[in-house]
Amino acid sequence: MxxxxxxxxxxxxxxxxxxxxxxxxxxxxxxxxxxxxxxxxxxxxxxxxxxxxxxxxxxxxxxxxxxxxxxxxxxxxxxxxxxxxxxxxxxxxxxxxxxxxxxxxxxxxxxxxxxxxxxLRFHPAFEKMKALIDAGELGEVRYVHSHRLGLGKFHTENDALWDLAPHDLSMILAITGAEPVEVKGEGAAVLDHLSDFAHLHMLFPNGLRSHLFASRLNPYRERRLTVVGNKAMAVFDDVEPWERKLAVYRHAVWQDSGHWAFTTNEPTYVAVEQGMPLTRELEHFIHCIETREEPRTDGEEAIRVLRILTAGTVSHDRAKAPASASAGA
Missing domain, CATH: 3.40.50.720 (NAD(P)-binding Rossmann-like Domain)
Incomplete structure (x- = not known):
């Protein structure tokens, strides 16, 4: 049963x-x-x-x-x-x-x-991206940045950082395999005292850097995670249809006679098995209950995410502009 x-x-x-x-x-x-x-x-x-x-x-x-x-x-x-x-x-x-x-x-x-x-750790496109990274397809990962933007999801307790960023931080931690040694946060409160825009800048022990941008007051939706390696770059774009959710760019950059040169290539779209992340997450939960295995997204990861959120939180005074005018600007 x-x-x-x-x-x-x-x-x-x-x-x-x-x-x-x-x-x-x-x-x-x-x-x-x-x-x-x-x-x-x-x-x-x-x-x-x-x-x-x-x-x-x-x-x-x-x-x-x-x-x-x-x-x-x-x-x-x-x-x-x-x-x-x-x-x-x-x-x-x-x-x-x-x-x-x-x-x-x-x-x-x-x-x-x-x-x-x-x-999102259970999204098939992210799982495939992580497999490519682990297999060395991107080379050494040097930079990771994520954008999670949209309109709505306003809360009285949570700002944009705490509400939107945990998903991306979980993915970034999975990619880097480490906790950042430096975290710098920037935010902007437009509607009230809670940040509606948030930036996080992170430095990891091996020198890898990462940037996260979250907004709940944006006119368009963006759900994009980009990983830059020294061999290739990969983009997980959850707004795109399934056949275009995961793209690998094999651009080339080199020095020629003391100057930088580069070539661009069309992206290769990686086939991704379709599946609902929530279904896969709950299947994993059931599996862990039955086997007593440690979950992929366990409590220790949650603590690491909270430490980053806490370090990157910025306090704000109430915005001076009227909320209606600010929202329509």
Whole structure:
């Protein structure tokens, strides 16, 4: 039998977990502070609706997927693992590093699976990109930059950096295999006191540098991760159709008589198996529950991501321009 999983939090992303787990045959229950909302999903998906305070003591619940406002993640995860439940916690896993460390330590002490929802690590295009890097197809990686831009997803607790950057940081950490030794953050608050634009500049131990740009106040969508090696460059562009999501550029750059010269080549589009990242993520969670393997996106990675977010956070005063005028500028 597959593990019996409950989803705690029936909001936008929680509803995606609910429907995906139902398709995987592992959805046992849903739970939400708004009981009517939970009962609606329970009726739709033919599962149980359980009040949050009753969820942790249930013997018929093996694991919990948490899609809560992030300020509740850490304490709820501690409660779950101490009650003997395996957990998948959506990002960010906490709002402070000490809170994340407590949750991870509690999971280890209880010998529970602790996984974090860095879903793009399970995107087939990123997995293929990572395989190319590991195989040496790009040569030595020298620079990584990511852009995650769009309009919307405004929160009262999270700024653009904390809301949008964890996915990209998880991918960058997977590529570099190390934590940065220097982090510099820049931000801009336009609508209120929270940053709507954020830049992170990172330096890694081997000299590799990385840049991340996140915005929730941008007129167009961009979801692009670029890796520059000394043999080739690769671009994972999630806005493109499947046949163009992963491109490899084999440009050549050299010195000729003391001057730099280069040639450009058309990109080679790498075939990528189609698949929904959330489905693959939850399949991995189920696999880890069944085998007791350490998740690919475990608690230690979540702590590393939080350390970078904390180091790169910039405080702002409330924007002086009226919000409506700023948003339309």
């Amino acid at each position: 597959k593990p019996r999983i409950a989803v705690l939090g029936c909001g936008y992303w929680g509803s995606n977990h609910i429907r995906t787990l139902k398709g995987l045959g592992a959805l046992h229950a849903v739970s939400d502070a708004n009981l009517a909302r939970a009962e609606g999903f329970a009726s739709e998906q033919e599962c149980l609706a359980i009040a949050p305070d009753d969820l942790f003591a249930r013997d018929d619940v093996d694991a919990i997927v948490m899609a809560l406002p992030p300020q509740f993640h850490a304490a709820t995860a501690v409660r779950a693992v101490e009650a003997g439940k395996d957990v998948l916690v959506e990002k960010p896993v906490a709002l402070t590093v000490p809170d994340a460390e407590r949750a991870v330590a509690a999971a280890k002490a209880s010998r529970r699976v602790f996984m974090v929802g860095h879903v």
